[in-house]
Amino acid sequence: MLAEDVDWLVGPKGHHNRDRIAVRHGREPGQVTLGGRRVRIRRPRVRTADGTGEVAVPTYQAFAATELLDHLAVERMLAKLSTRRYRVGLEPVGAEVERAAAGTSKSAVSRRFVARTEHALAELLAQDLSGLDLVALLVDGIRVAEHTCVVALGITIDGTKIPLALAEGATENGLRLILR
Secondary structure (H helix, E strand, O other), X not given: OHHHHHHHHHOOOOOOOOOOOEEEEEEEXXXXXXXXXXXXXXXXXXXXXXXXXXXXXXXXXXXXXXHHHHHHHHHHHHOOOOOOOHHHHOOOOOHHHHHHOEOOOHHHHHXXXXXXXXXXXXXXXXXOOOOOOEEEEEEEEEEEOOEEEEEEXXXXXXXXXXXXXXXXXXXXXXXXXXXX
């Protein structure tokens, strides 16, 4: 797929074209996401014909992104697959790729899960709620070990529940739930 992208950008190898806008420029180390893990590859480089800059290879850009890896980590954790057993839930890719793969350690998976869920929560709580027509407000909490988590949900006329706020604290008395 990478070679097809390069051919699309610069033309077929061995066919000279004076009007081309890009040229092949060798290969360099890179990483892509494959089957829930990061895999090292030699990625093709393409430069502008006048040599002034690098041209992105679309397929590499898509596979080099880590958003898919973050999404897979969250998906597997929500399906109750622990960080210790994360590798068990990965797609089979062969022994050689498995040996060279990265990003599947307990700590790497945990970091991805924490970062992605923090990002998702920040997006959720930053939503503009001014257009909502709420008919009810539900506030509920749960105590887990030494922590209390409280959520505020707005309920629309059709019964849709919309998260409005989330707070976590050591005691229910120490919580300050801020509604926007």
